[in-house]
Amino acid sequence: MNPTAQEACTSVVAPRFGTLTLDDLGLDVTAHAPGGGLGEARYWVLRSSTGESRIISVRVSALHDNQGRMDGYVIIGDDVSARRRSEAATRDALEKRAEAVRRLEALEAQRQDFIATASHELRTPVTSIVGYAELLLDHEGDNLDRVQTDLVRKVDRNGRRLLNLVEDLLTLTRIESREVTLVRRPTDLTELAQRAFYDLIILTAGRDLDLLLDLPPDPCVVPADPTQLDRALQNVLMNAAKFTPDGGTVALALAPGEGSALLQVTDTGPGIAESELEAVLQPFYRTQEAQMNAVPGSGIGLTVADRVLRAHGGDVRITSTPGSGTTVSLAVPREH
Numbered sequence: 001m002n003p004t005a006q007e008a009c010t011s012v013v014a015p016r017f018g019t020l021t022l023d024d025l026g027l028d029v030t031a032h033a034p035g036g037g038l039g040e041a042r043y044w045v046l047r048s049s050t051g052e053s054r055i056i057s058v059r060v061s062a063l064h065d066n067q068g069r070m071d072g073y074v075i076i077g078d079d080v081s082a083r084r085r086s087e088a089a090t091r092d093a094l095e096k097r098a099e100a101v102r103r104l105e106a107l108e109a110q111r112q113d114f115i116a117t118a119s120h121e122l123r124t125p126v127t128s129i130v131g132y133a134e135l136l137l138d139h140e141g142d143n144l145d146r147v148q149t150d151l152v153r154k155v156d157r158n159g160r161r162l163l164n165l166v167e168d169l170l171t172l173t174r175i176e177s178r179e180v181t182l183v184r185r186p187t188d189l190t191e192l193a194q195r196a197f198y199d200l201i202i203l204t205a206g207r208d209l210d211l212l213l214d215l216p217p218d219p220c221v222v223p224a225d226p227t228q229l230d231r232a233l234q235n236v237l238m239n240a241a242k243f244t245p246d247g248g249t250v251a252l253a254l255a256p257g258e259g260s261a262l263l264q265v266t267d268t269g270p271g272i273a274e275s276e277l278e279a280v281l282q283p284f285y286r287t288q289e290a291q292m293n294a295v296p297g298s299g300i301g302l303t304v305a306d307r308v309l310r311a312h313g314g315d316v317r318i319t320s321t322p323g324s325g326t327t328v329s330l331a332v333p334r335e336h
Contacts, residue, residue: 041057043058055080115169164238189263190219193233194213200252233330235305240328262331263330271324272320281316282303309330315331
């Protein structure tokens with residue numbers, strides 16, 4: 001057998017099977033056969049005086065004379081060095097991949113635990129700040145001068161932004177860990193859109209934005225979790241307002257359809273580059289426009305909306321023209 005990197009096969013006849021020297025391999029090799037019955041495949045590791053090695057798959061069969069008496073053996077060796085090394089390399093790669101997956105899963109679990117813990121710890125004090133700001137505006141409004149009222153309103157507005165961020169983080173963590181069970185019930189999207197639009201008016205008070213609302217005259221009822229759906233719509237509306245400069249327009253429209261109803265939010269902001277349309281739905285992604293202009297935000301508003309709609313069996317659709325604005329549509333299935 002010519003010792004090459006390719007697998008080869010040879011046959012050797014020997015009077016006994018124990019220690020065997022194979023001079024025809026061109027190697028000074030001593031091979032020790034492991035135990036086992038005749039005909040079974042076993043492996044020899046053959047090493048030369050120079051340290052070169054071969055892995056040989058060996059089968060030993062008995063030779064019999066004309067009277068049926070065993071008088072020797074046939075040893076068939078198959079050089080499987082390349083195959084065994086390839087198998088070993090594959091096993092090693094699979095083990096490393098499995099270990100990497102385990103580490104990533106552990107890191108993801110730690111990330112979710114941290115977000116959940118931090119969000120819970122932030123929720124209580126932020127809720128208190130917002131509550132006290134409301135009390136000052138409701139009960140002490142007449143005793144505050146214009147400057148003081150403006151400051152309290154800023155505290156209230158920013159406190160609500162922080163509270164919304166906390167709730168978004170909790171919602172995202174729960175959805176991704178499958179801890180959220182949607183509480184579906186008949187939900188009128190017309191009424192839900194009216195409430196969300198009213199909140200948008202309050203939260204954008206003091207800004208020069210043209211806010212437009214276009215709703216059908218009749219109710220549009222869908223099986224949905226109104227709390228989660230409201231959060232998704234609020235996030236899209238606030239995102240549109242945040243990126244639309246003063247003097248621009250943010251519009252909310254409801255388009256009932258047979259399969260799905262569309263809640264459409266359109267703005268006249270800077271738009272989103274086509275290369276970033278899919279990325280904006282990923283957690284914590286911020287567009288180049290947002291980074292360049294230092295637009296505040298966490299990058300999870302659209303992510304939460306996307307996950308909520310997916311949980312409902314719907315989706316988020318984005319169309320945009322850079323420099324001309326963006327339309328984000330929430331497609332809500334009409335049937336569960």
